Amino acid sequence: MDAALLRVTTPDLPAQGVRSGDFAGWSGVDVYRPLLAVRGTTSTYRAWTVVPAASSDRVATFPLFAKSVPRIPPCKTDENNKPIGKPLKTKISHAQIFRVLQSATSDGRLVGMRVRRELVADCDGIGEVASDHWFLLSKERPPRELKYLVDKSGWSASLVPIEVGDFDGDGSEEALFWYSGYNEDGYVLFFDGFSKSARFTWGYH
Numbered sequence: 523m524d525a526a527l528l529r530v531t532t533p534d535l536p537a538q539g540v541r542s543g544d545f546a547g548w549s550g551v552d553v554y555r556p557l558l559a560v561r562g563t564t565s566t567y568r569a570w571t572v573v574p575a576a577s578s579d580r581v582a583t584f585p586l587f588a589k590s591v592p593r594i595p596p597c598k599t600d601e602n603n604k605p606i607g608k609p610l611k612t613k614i615s616h617a618q619i620f621r622v623l624q625s626a627t628s629d630g631r632l633v634g635m636r637v638r639r640e641l642v643a644d645c646d647g648i649g650e651v652a653s654d655h656w657f658l659l660s661k662e663r664p665p666r667e668l669k670y671l672v673d674k675s676g677w678s679a680s681l682v683p684i685e686v687g688d689f690d691g692d693g694s695e696e697a698l699f700w701y702s703g704y705n706e707d708g709y710v711l712f713f714d715g716f717s718k719s720a721r722f723t724w725g726y727h
Contacts, residue, residue: 537554539554539555540554540555541553541554542554542555544682544700545682545700546702547700547702547707548702548703548704548705548706548707548726549726555684568626568627569626569685569686569687570623570624570625570626570632570683570686571623571624571626572621572622572623572624573622573623573624573631574622575619575622575633576622579619579622579631579633579659580614580617580619580635581614582633582657582659582665583619583633583635583657583659583665584614584617584635585665586657586665586666586667587612587617587635587655587657587667588612590650590655590667591612591637591650591651591655592611592612593609593610593611593612593651594609594610594612594616594637594641594642594651595609595645595648595651596608596609596610597642597643597644597645597646597648598644610641612637616637616638616641617635617636617637617638618635618636618637618638618639619633619634619635620634620635620636620654621633621634621682621683622634623683623686625686625695628660629660629661629662630658630659630660631658631659631660632656632657632658632659632668632683632686632697632716633656633657633658633659634654634655634656634657634681634683635654635655635656635657636652636653636654636655637651637652642678645678646677648676648677648678649676649677649678649679651678652678653678653679653680653681654679654680654681654682655667656668656681656699658716666716666717668697668712668716668719669719670699670701670710670712670719670721671719671721677703677704678703678704679701679702679703679706680700680701680702680703681699681700681701681710682699682700682702683697683698683699683700684698684699684700684709685697685698686698689711690713694713694714694715696711696712696713696716697711697712697716698710698711698712699711699712701721701723703723705725705726705727706723706724706725707723707724707726708721708722708723708724709721709722709723710722
């Protein structure tokens with residue numbers, strides 16, 4: 523993935539959408555949705571849309587989710603900083619679908635799943651356990667997780683979809699996500715049938 527800087531010479535900066543916590547990043551301040559310039563899209567392109575989750579989405583994605591997050595650790599500690607309780611084996615009731623995107627031209631669906639926030643409210647630095655996980659569902663192939671490198675420090679990371687489209691004009695779609703981890707924000711691009719990823723991030727200190 524190539525990256526570059528553009529000098530803005532007009533007094534009015536371009537903006538897209540509305541200010542949203544979805545793209546706030548590490549600083550926690552509401553910001554506008556990232557504005558990205560791409561080539562390769564056509565006038566006939568129809569965007570993927572956010573749709574309600576179906577009960578079948580949870581059933582289809584949970585087995586893969588449980589492989590990535592087999593257990594939820596106890597995060598509350600006593601006065602001696604020892605964990606209170608035992609790890610929970612991840613159950614389907616522990617998982618939450620937080621976003622579903624539906625293709626306008628196929629049966630493809632991108633399903634975002636995470637551990638319910640109340641179960642990890644006292645947890646810091648637990649990586650995969652509290653990170654966002656995304657899955658591709660299609661009648662043409664078995665469910666598949668979109669793999670990406672989570673925060674290298676071991677902290678949890680959020681992954682929020684920005685756009686899905688044929689950005690490079692090769693006839694197949696790519697998915698661009700906003701990535702936010704501890705002291706690390708940026709983008710993850712999934713390509714080659716969403717089977718590969720490229721990551722561009724930056725830190726704040």
